[in-house]
């Protein structure tokens with residue numbers, strides 16, 4: 001099964017919470033027809049299913065923490081396999097959140113050819129998420145959790161950008 005995605009074209013999309021990863025991915029899908037897989041959306045779908053696993057995930061996400069690495073990776077991999085036959089390439093949105101997640105992805109699936117870095121100022125991200133929280137219904141779009149997600153982004157996720165910059169595959173779209 002996993003053979004199906006062995007040579008898939010993979011683009012990581014990384015940026016802070018509310019930086020606009022999902023928004024930019026939709027534009028890339030419209031223009032280039034890639035398959036958009038948002039790790040956050042996959043996790044929220046599991047929560048919405050009401051499963052036991054979903055309940056555990058919900059509690060972690062509500063605190064603004066990262067769910068166990070294997071859980072997210074398995075979900076992404078299953079979603080990629082399901083689309084392998086019809087996909088020109090994959091936009092992996094919101095992953096990796098830490099360098100270790102990137103390393104495990106490469107071991108189990110493959111290497112990315114590109115990392116799109118969606119950059120935004122901290123205050124901009126907070127403002128957008130507070131606004132989105134008025135209608136999103138997302139349990140983590142509240143002031144306290146937003147602050148934790150932002151802290152975690154600077155601590156754990158920014159090193160991901162540094163890691164892939166040294167490989168020469170990071171591009172920052174001008175928005």
Ligand SMILES: Nc1nc2c(ncn2[C@@H]2O[C@H](COP(=O)(O)OP(=O)(O)OP(=O)(O)O)[C@@H](O)[C@H]2O)c(=O)[nH]1
Nearest residue numbers: 016017018019020021022023024040094128132175
């Ligand atoms: N003004 C402005 N707002 C934007 C832009 N891009 C996204 N937004 C808004 O900012 C909010 C967050 O955008 P998303 O695309 O959901 O951001 P994200 O990075 O996927 O965020 P998470 O789902 O939290 O991972 C949404 O309400 C968007 O409408 C932009 O370029 N300019």
Ligand SMILES: Nc1ccn([C@H]2C[C@H](O)[C@@H](COP(=O)(O)OP(=O)(O)O)O2)c(=O)n1
Nearest residue numbers: 016017018039040065066067072094095097
């Ligand atoms: N690779 C991932 C992606 C998301 N998560 C969890 C933790 C995140 O705060 C939530 C929501 O992720 P999403 O990418 O939708 O949102 P933020 O960028 O954090 O605003 O899911 C994770 O633990 N590991």
Ligand SMILES: [Mg+2]
Nearest residue numbers: 021022038040
């Ligand atoms: Mg998103």
